[in-house]
Amino acid sequence: MRNRSSTRSLKPSDLPRGIKRLDSWLRIREVIPIEFPKRGIDISPRSFLRRCGVLLYLLSIGVASVPCAFAAARHSSAPETPFAQASSAVPQITYAKVLKGSNPEYEKITVNAEGDGTYDGRRLSDPPNPRHFKLSDRTTQKVFSLAASLNNFRVCALESHKRVANLGLKSFQYKKGTQVNRCQFNYSTNRTAQELTDLLESIGVVERHIIALDYAMKYDHLGLPRELTLIQIDLDNKALVDPQMMVKALEEITHNPRFLHLAQARAENILQEIQRQ
Numbered sequence: 001m002r003n004r005s006s007t008r009s010l011k012p013s014d015l016p017r018g019i020k021r022l023d024s025w026l027r028i029r030e031v032i033p034i035e036f037p038k039r040g041i042d043i044s045p046r047s048f049l050r051r052c053g054v055l056l057y058l059l060s061i062g063v064a065s066v067p068c069a070f071a072a073a074r075h076s077s078a079p080e081t082p083f084a085q086a087s088s089a090v091p092q093i094t095y096a097k098v099l100k101g102s103n104p105e106y107e108k109i110t111v112n113a114e115g116d117g118t119y120d121g122r123r124l125s126d127p128p129n130p131r132h133f134k135l136s137d138r139t140t141q142k143v144f145s146l147a148a149s150l151n152n153f154r155v156c157a158l159e160s161h162k163r164v165a166n167l168g169l170k171s172f173q174y175k176k177g178t179q180v181n182r183c184q185f186n187y188s189t190n191r192t193a194q195e196l197t198d199l200l201e202s203i204g205v206v207e208r209h210i211i212a213l214d215y216a217m218k219y220d221h222l223g224l225p226r227e228l229t230l231i232q233i234d235l236d237n238k239a240l241v242d243p244q245m246m247v248k249a250l251e252e253i254t255h256n257p258r259f260l261h262l263a264q265a266r267a268e269n270i271l272q273e274i275q276r277q
Contacts, residue, residue: 090114091176093147095200099168100124104208109200115140119207133207139199139242146196147174156183158193170197202241205234213249217259224253224263231270243274250274 092112099105104121108130111117115137118130135143147153152174164187172193174181188194209231216224234240253259253267 089177091144091174093143094171094173094175095197096171096173097168097201098124099166102168107201107204109204109207111135111140111143111200111203113140113144117203119204121204121208121211131207131211133203133245135203136242136244139203143196143199146192146199147172149192150190150196153181153183156185158183158188158190159185160187160189162187162189172196199241202239206240206243206245209234209240210246210249213246213253217249217253221259221263224259225266228253228263228266228270232266232273235270235273243277247271247274 090112092110094108094110096108097106105124106120106122108120109117110130115135117133117135119133120128120130122129150158150172153172158172167187169184169186171182171184173183185193188197209227212227213224213231216227231240231246235243250267250271254264254271
């Protein structure tokens with residue numbers, strides 16, 4: 001007579017089930033551990049089973065960490081941004097401002113002569129989180145022209161030394177190869193320095209709007225109309241430099257039906273105004 005006993009192959013999922021059944025059987029049998037008189041070593045089947053379970057758990061953690069290690073390696077070898085790839089011989093200008101209690105408390109804008117730049121706005125306690133952006137040729141030329149009028153900050157004579165409130169510690173830096181010129185001030189009466197400060201801070205305003213739009217699109221759809229209204233106000237007041245950097249986010253709002261119709265209408269109006277400019 002043919003043997004009808006199960007002959008299926010074991011699967012990895014059968015191991016935890018078998019261990020659980022064996023542990024239940026050991027509990028029923030009430031196995032008493034054997035202890036050596038000197039060290040008191042427990043060599044009962046239940047103790048052995050538990051130690052094997054710990055070993056298998058540790059091995060599973062090690063195996064699971066391998067994909068994470070490969071992922072980290074791929075991330076570290078990912079291509080750099082155009083700004084990071086730029087040669088050190090390409091001149092770059094950095095503007096930084098620190099004012100505790102403001103929003104943001106720390107702001108840093110770096111632009112090179114090719115128009116590539118990074119923006120980092122955050123609390124002082126937060127880690128750096130720079131974002132890449134691309135300026136128009138016109139704005140890039142204006143930034144470097146104003147810096148050249150200030151002799152690329154070779155002589156630091158921008159501080160007014162007047163008794164004014166703390167407006168934030170500001171700094172300009174010009175870097176080209178090994179040449180680094182840096183100047184700090186709180187308040188300056190130099191018209192060129194004021195114009196350069198306003199220009200770079202206006203770039204920062206655009207980047208903050210983009211950050212707010214990205215957040216609202218992911219987590220706060222109801223807040224999109226309000227943020228778009230603020231953008232419209234700044235646009236009407238000519239407070240934004242290179243607002244075309246917002247086009248990608250605005251187009252996503254306009255074309256994605258999951259956003260409120262009010263938000264889509266306001267985004268469309270802003271896009272039309274940017275195109276007219």
